[in-house]
Amino acid sequence: MTSETRLELEIEPLDLDLTLGCGQTFRWIRSEDSSWSGPLGASHVRLRKTGRVLEVRTQAAEGIANAVRTYLRANDDISAIQRTLRRDQELSRGIRGFRGLRIVKLDEWECLISYVLATYANIPRIAKMIDALAREYGKKIDGTTYAFPAHRSLASASEHELGRCGLGYRARYVRQICEAVDEDRIEELKRLGYRDLREELIALPGVGDKVADCVSLFGFGRLEAFPIDVWIERAMKRIYGQSGSYARLREFASARFGPYAGYAQEYLYHNERMRAKGRACAFSHERQE
DNA sequence: GCCCAGGAGTGTG
């Protein structure tokens, strides 16, 4: 007896394939008609972009328009961000093709757990672990979709039970984080500046430099965060000739990209991955050896 | 079978 809601939004620029396709978030599924479906908060939505129109279909809920706009960071001024980043000589030639790549705003708790799971696992497996957790501990949204588990629900599970979702050694970290962080703690963290937030996140078991920056960026929306994984490390060396410790690379990125380092990171990340797949890539010049 | 994965923790030089 639930009726489907259909609405149209305009969020520009926006490329769903680039934004939801790989890396930032792990729960969206692309259909053959190039629509994307996935859980958004407590609802299940289907997104499709035709021209400038973003079509949203969902079974649920008031406020879905705002939820989508928040999730896709509709208020980010991509043109202004790209104008700023284009001052970087190396970045300037390629980023126009990434205009539709937006940073997403994930739920803080979901993001924290997801990126702890993401350590030393590839993307298909990360998606599988999260899906298993949602199926086991998340609230059922509709026939096949489960919401990401709330803190209360995950906290009720033992390490062994969590391990049955295929988490491997990560089960212990999830268990420990459940003990160290609850909803109130998340609210406190929201009020911190990036540096303090980062410090508090790193203090958590299973959270190091990279995960702390991913959670700062995708969960807490701190656009100055610059997560450095193996792909970014390669890009920094290949394009800028930079290598060394995490702190050193982070300082380089911060000085170079400033308050929008997070967007620069996404552009570099996607470019490097496309390059590895042998596709046309934006910033192609070599600088190694 | 092999190699690698959006790393982190721990120990050592």
Next chain:
DNA sequence: CACACTCATGGG
């Protein structure tokens, strides 16, 4: 500070 080793397991 830098490096080396381990962690548990699944995808490609």
